Amino acid sequence: MMRPKQQRLVLVVAALVALGGAALLALWGLESRAAYFVTPSDIVAGKVEAGVPLRLGGMVREGSLDRKPDGVTVSFEAVSGADVVEVSYTGILPDLFREGSGMVAEGRLGADGRFLADTILAKHDERYMPPPLEKAQAAGETLER
Amino acid sequence: MHRFANPTRFLKFARPATWVCLSLGLLLLVPGIYGGLFITPPDYLQGDSARILYVHVPAAWLGMAGWSGLAAASIAQIVWRHPLAFVAAQATAPVGAVFAALCLATGSIWGRPTWGTWWEWDGRLTSMLILFFLYLAYIALADADRERGGEGRIAAIFGIAGTAILPVIHYSVLWWNTLHQGQSISFVRGESSIAEELFWPLPLTAGGFTLLFAAAVLMFMRAELARGRVEARLRRQAEGQR
Incomplete structure (x- = not known):
């Protein structure tokens, strides 16, 4: 059994990983549209x-x-x-x-x-x-x- | 960290630490700024306008480092329920916002003579502006939560979620075509494309501004703790009169 403190830690780490993943996916999708200029x-x-x-x-x-x-x-x-x-x-x-x-x-x-x-x-x-x-x-x- | 859970013990440390940070910071800033403005040679291309980097670069770093600190405090607040964590995060927000604004302002002033524009919506500039708005949003959220008697849990979640902007700012000049040039200094590889003659004041101003940042955060924390004490005393007095 995990103590509440550890549960919260796991929760925060999981949230950070999910957040990072979501941000990466969004940026990946944005890649071509966020370009400031064409070459x-x-x-x-x-x-x-x-x-x-x-x-x-x-x-x-x-x-x-x-x-x-x-x-x-x-x-x-x-x-x-x-x-x-x-x-x-x-x-x-x-x-x-x-x-x-x-x-x-x-x-x-x-x-x-x-x-x-x-x-x-x-x-x-x-x-x-x-x-x-x-x-x-x-x-x-x-x-x- | 829990040694400082007791505000009295924290204040015993914070009071002298404020003055140490403040005086050491000014001690580093004076030669750094003087060196950057008067001693270093002008840049081969930009001439004297490149001297603004001795303020612009530390301001950008501290704008981002400030949010990292705010997020770390928010994690401590959520996970360990550290009594000073919310105080620390709330104290960091206005200071980080000031440095992010300083970065945007100096960048704009620098951009006019070099690029030929005050502002462009390129990846680096836009993501830095978003960080500035995140600071303002955190301040509003934390204030609103506290006014309603909350413990700042929502503000802490916002502080943690906001870290997503930091890698975007950092990598914006690598991922996307931007008007802003690529990074000059790589901490990972320990390299810099700033010539030595122009480089040396930068660690001084960066260190100096960092210490001023720390001093300002400590002052805000002490003010917040003092405010809490005043409120507690007034409440006791009001109860005593009844």
């Missing part, structure tokens, strides 16, 4: 419908940033792995937006496969370091997880 790979794989509002997250390919003569319109290539999607945007870019770094664009996919962005957010990575180390460290690594 260029999702677009290349044809998982994204044209014209639907969504966010696109990827790395800005080095050397792809093209500023148009009007001064506020830019286009660049967003990459994830080997997949590339061209993004065009008219507006002010955040300070941390730069080639080789991460970004998230809000907008929709055009029928021609270009992504038309209404808003651009800069995404930075989890590394923090003083300026002189920058070149040595950034050489090999990408910012992508």
